[in-house]
Amino acid sequence: MSGAVERSLKVLEYLAEHPEGSAVSALAGRLELPLSAAHRLLADLIRYGYVAQDARDGHYRLTTKMVSIGLAYLSRTGVVDLAQPLLDQLASVSGELVRLAVVDGDELIFVAKAQGARHGLRYDPDMGLSVTLACSAAGHAWLSTLPKDDALSLVARKGLCDPRDFGPNAPTSIAAVMDYVNAARDKGYSTIVEVFSPGMTAMAAPVFGADGVAVGVVTIAGPMVRLTEQRMAKLAPDILSTAAEVSRASGASALFRKRP
Numbered sequence: 001m002s003g004a005v006e007r008s009l010k011v012l013e014y015l016a017e018h019p020e021g022s023a024v025s026a027l028a029g030r031l032e033l034p035l036s037a038a039h040r041l042l043a044d045l046i047r048y049g050y051v052a053q054d055a056r057d058g059h060y061r062l063t064t065k066m067v068s069i070g071l072a073y074l075s076r077t078g079v080v081d082l083a084q085p086l087l088d089q090l091a092s093v094s095g096e097l098v099r100l101a102v103v104d105g106d107e108l109i110f111v112a113k114a115q116g117a118r119h120g121l122r123y124d125p126d127m128g129l130s131v132t133l134a135c136s137a138a139g140h141a142w143l144s145t146l147p148k149d150d151a152l153s154l155v156a157r158k159g160l161c162d163p164r165d166f167g168p169n170a171p172t173s174i175a176a177v178m179d180y181v182n183a184a185r186d187k188g189y190s191t192i193v194e195v196f197s198p199g200m201t202a203m204a205a206p207v208f209g210a211d212g213v214a215v216g217v218v219t220i221a222g223p224m225v226r227l228t229e230q231r232m233a234k235l236a237p238d239i240l241s242t243a244a245e246v247s248r249a250s251g252a253s254a255l256f257r258k259r260p
Helices: 004-015 024-031 035-047 065-077 079-094 137-143 148-158 176-185 228-250
Strands: 052-053 060-062 098-104 106-113 188-191 200-208 214-223
Touching: 004 024, 004 035, 004 052, 004 060, 024 035, 079 098, 079 106, 079 148, 079 214, 079 228, 098 137, 106 137, 137 148, 137 176, 137 188, 137 200, 137 214, 148 176, 148 188, 176 188, 188 228, 200 228
Parallel strands: none
Antiparallel strands: 052 060, 098 106, 098 214, 188 200, 200 214
């Protein structure tokens, strides 16, 4: 049974990376599953409503059931209710995209956002994404709260950035990542310029639980023509204030409470 559960989860994760759908042969090949086993798993997932098969090309794709479960979970934890007004206020002040990521094991996951840009270029990546720690402001801010050895270990385990997939300034060594992390530790917040994406900048400040352990991160991101390094310096008190307010409210949300 545990093997079947593991394979089913891998199928769901694979389909989450292929929103356009996937042929069973491609899925089976990528996950190294026998074709017959892949068919059985997909049939079970269809039966439970997590997967659907397109009648036109036969490809398999996720339904919105997983999304609805995730949204229901977030709603019941209260995290969006407590954080959204604070994110909205920071978005209004900054005029840029503001997001909240929460710590989940050794991952950072974006769970809430507010868009401050009312016209022109808007930076608005998908929610629910796991943060790439080595080449994101959010990742650097969280890593800066960890003991140095723990941060080094986590970066080594999660991997570095390929500038072909990120921005031209993406760090390509652990030492380079730690330079960003150490700078964030010194300032209390992180900043990046063309690291995550070409032409984009971002900054982030950690959110702490009642026990002093970081439980999340607040970020501001936008195009570098607007969100310049000078602008980020001016916004530093605002993002730190917002992160502190989310920290004070974090005890009201089950999602932020310390996990065993």
